[in-house]
Amino acid sequence: MIIPISNEILDKFPLKNQDFLVSKDLYEENSGKQEYRLYSYLSTFFFNTTILDIGTLDGRSAIALSYNDTNKVKSYDINKLIPDNHKIRTKHNITFNIKNILDDxxxxxxxxVKIVMIDIDHLEVVERKILQRLQQLKFSGIVLMDDITNHPDPIVKESMSRVWRSIKDTKYDVTKYGHWSGTGIVVMNADITIEML
Known part of the structure; x- marks a missing residue:
């Protein structure tokens, strides 16, 4: 599979599901500023699959990844930050889990599962554990990683840069199409090419 990506494609890509968001801040920003257009767009290349969203926070990534209604998003966080009665919890193709993904x-x-998105504490240890587990289990698909190069916190920046540099699989730095703080796509055990236009 070849996935073409450009700022023009992404910035013209019509977002949806904004009514489910806890916070609409940043969601509709152009590619290269925020990652949500990229995540929504990528979901349209996979059908009837499961997407893991690791690091729910307020659910923006889960909403973006749920763009393709044929897919199911399983969102994980160790902290519960979204109220039980918020509309986001009614989105038919997202389930929210308050637990460590490594337990499952x-x-x-x-x-x-064909897409795994990792956006957690950025302190390197858990990211490495998740990536190692995916390798051990022979995961086949793409891994999306946030904050890989330009995080404003120098400790996080160095930690995530180390993680990114250590990855041996085919990988693409797609920061100019994703989040300004660094977005990466890792292809694991799959015939997927990202074509940056």
């Missing part, structure tokens, strides 16, 4: 990450669990 098994070969059986990964069957049907």
């Amino acid at each position: 990450l098994t070969e059986e669990f990964l069957q049907g």
Whole structure:
């Protein structure tokens, strides 16, 4: 599969599902500023699959990744930040889980998963554990990583840069199409090419 990406494609890409957002701040920013257009767009290349959103926070990434209604998004966070009665919880193709993804990450669990998005504490340890587990379990698909190069906190910046540099799989720095603080796509055990136009 070849996935063409350009700022023109992404900035013309019509976002949807804004009514489900806890906070609409930043969601409709152009590509290269925020990552939500990229995430929504990427979801349209996969059908009837499961997408893991690791690091729910306020759910913006989950909403973006849920763009393609044929897919199911499983969003994970260790902290519950979204109220039970918020409309985001009614989005039919998203489930929210308050637990550590590493507790669920098994070969059986990964069957049907094609996208994994990682946006957690950025302190390197858990990111590495998740990536190692995905490798061990022979995950086949793409991993989206946020804040890989330009985070304003120098400790986070160095930690995430180390993680990014250590990845041996085919990887693409798509920061100019995603989040200004650094967005990466890692292809694991799959015939997927990102064509940056």
